[in-house]
Amino acid sequence: MESRLYSSPVSSVNAARLHSRIAALARFGALAGGGVTRSCWSPAHEEARAWLLDEIRAAGLHGWVDPAGNTFGGLGVSALSASTPIVLTGSHIDTVPEGGILDGALGVLAGLECLQTIREAGAVPRRPLAVVAWSDEEGRYGSLFGSRAFCGRLDAAALESMAAVDGERLVDAMARAGFDARRAPDARAPANAVHAYVELHIEQGPRLDEAGVPIAVVDSIVGIRRARLTFRGQADHAGTTPMERRRDAFLAAADYALKARDLVVDGGGGRSVTNVGVVHVHPGVSNIVPGRAELVHEIRSPDADTLDRLARESQALAVAVADRRGLAVDVVAMSRTAPVTCSPRVQTAVEAACKRLGLAWKTLYSAAGHDAQNLALVTDAGMLFIPSRGGKSHRIDETSDADAIERGANVLLHTLLTLAA
Numbered sequence: 001m002e003s004r005l006y007s008s009p010v011s012s013v014n015a016a017r018l019h020s021r022i023a024a025l026a027r028f029g030a031l032a033g034g035g036v037t038r039s040c041w042s043p044a045h046e047e048a049r050a051w052l053l054d055e056i057r058a059a060g061l062h063g064w065v066d067p068a069g070n071t072f073g074g075l076g077v078s079a080l081s082a083s084t085p086i087v088l089t090g091s092h093i094d095t096v097p098e099g100g101i102l103d104g105a106l107g108v109l110a111g112l113e114c115l116q117t118i119r120e121a122g123a124v125p126r127r128p129l130a131v132v133a134w135s136d137e138e139g140r141y142g143s144l145f146g147s148r149a150f151c152g153r154l155d156a157a158a159l160e161s162m163a164a165v166d167g168e169r170l171v172d173a174m175a176r177a178g179f180d181a182r183r184a185p186d187a188r189a190p191a192n193a194v195h196a197y198v199e200l201h202i203e204q205g206p207r208l209d210e211a212g213v214p215i216a217v218v219d220s221i222v223g224i225r226r227a228r229l230t231f232r233g234q235a236d237h238a239g240t241t242p243m244e245r246r247r248d249a250f251l252a253a254a255d256y257a258l259k260a261r262d263l264v265v266d267g268g269g270g271r272s273v274t275n276v277g278v279v280h281v282h283p284g285v286s287n288i289v290p291g292r293a294e295l296v297h298e299i300r301s302p303d304a305d306t307l308d309r310l311a312r313e314s315q316a317l318a319v320a321v322a323d324r325r326g327l328a329v330d331v332v333a334m335s336r337t338a339p340v341t342c343s344p345r346v347q348t349a350v351e352a353a354c355k356r357l358g359l360a361w362k363t364l365y366s367a368a369g370h371d372a373q374n375l376a377l378v379t380d381a382g383m384l385f386i387p388s389r390g391g392k393s394h395r396i397d398e399t400s401d402a403d404a405i406e407r408g409a410n411v412l413l414h415t416l417l418t419l420a421a
């Protein structure tokens with residue numbers, strides 16, 4: 001039965017073609033033991049970009065790359081303009097080190113497949129459509145780099161000093177790939193150039209897989225706070241200093257990490273998480289009581305007020321822990337992104353696509369950051385997820401079932417047709 005929102009001869013994507021493109025993209029940066037390392041601007045990434053542009057053009061779409069390295073394929077459009085707002089879909093083709101083959105790649109290749117399917121069917125949506133692969137989503141140099149540039153959120157003054165953890169500067173990495181980093185802010189899209197944005201992604205967590213539900217309609221994306229805490233105690237002889245006289249900075253940091261975990265779990269409304277993923281102890285030898293300990297503490301929540309409160313309470317906790325142990329502590333905010341709400345219009349379009357295809361869905365918030373959170377600042381933006389088998393992601397055995405991929409691509413297809421109608 002045809003929807004009243006649009007009518008077209010298009011019903012489903014070519015799943016075999018989508019799977020073969022996923023396998024083809026996975027060869028760029030492939031690791032011997034499975035999985036892929038394809039950091040933005042690396043030779044593997046640039047080879048993947050060239051391949052993607054070839055696929056875009058072979059599919060009958062217009063291909064172009066903007067000054068931030070975002071790679072586009074347009075159907076009925078070859079550039080962005082305020083006078084012809086487009087419906088945009090996409091994700092990213094960069095990966096974390098030793099990552100999986102679907103994170104990002106799925107959304108780009110399913111988007112390409114949808115546009116090719118629509119073009120081949122001779123369907124003419126009212127609005128032009130485009131697929132995009134955003135630059136450096138994973139943040140080797142700056143997370144969500146390409147979509148930030150596109151949405152006018154790039155800090156131009158910081159570009160010169162941006163560098164990867166191994167020290168390589170962004171300007172050098174981009175120059176090697178044929179880009180001028182100083183021009184990246186020029187990727188900013190004209191106002192109102194995007195009518196709507198929808199991104200298909202793997203869930204990267206266990207919720208859909210365990211619920212046995214094929215599709216998630218994403219209603220919000222978490223905000224993230226990162227802070228660097230430095231506990232300052234006293235370095236001392238690890239053998240001769242009586243235990244009760246020590247001002248051990250590592251123990252203060254450990255005490256804080258455990259208590260902060262409880263604070264976030266108990267006070268986060270069941271929807272907040274926390275991580276201490278970086279710890280440095282100084283001077284870092286076994287026969288000296290640590291005089292200084294630095295850690296990077298991250299808190300995520302889909303609720304802005306909760307996130308604000310948890311960040312405030314964590315800072316107060318750090319001071320209390322340091323006081324009780326006779327140490328000092330500095331807390332320096334490193335980054336903050338606000339949670340975003342996905343557009344009700346996009347959520348409704350995804351739900352309508354699920355209904356049309358007879359698929360159950362579940363409404364979830366995204367516990368990971370995504371480019372859609374930047375797009376949500378400039379247009380109606382939303383996301384849909386398919387299950388990640390076993391909830392595994394950011395690891396080489398990340399995978400989703402072939403049927404799940406096909407279902408996700410078909411839901412994306414009908415969502416795009418609704419949004420472009």
Ligand SMILES: [Zn+2]
Nearest residue numbers: 103104137201
């Ligand atoms: Zn991703």
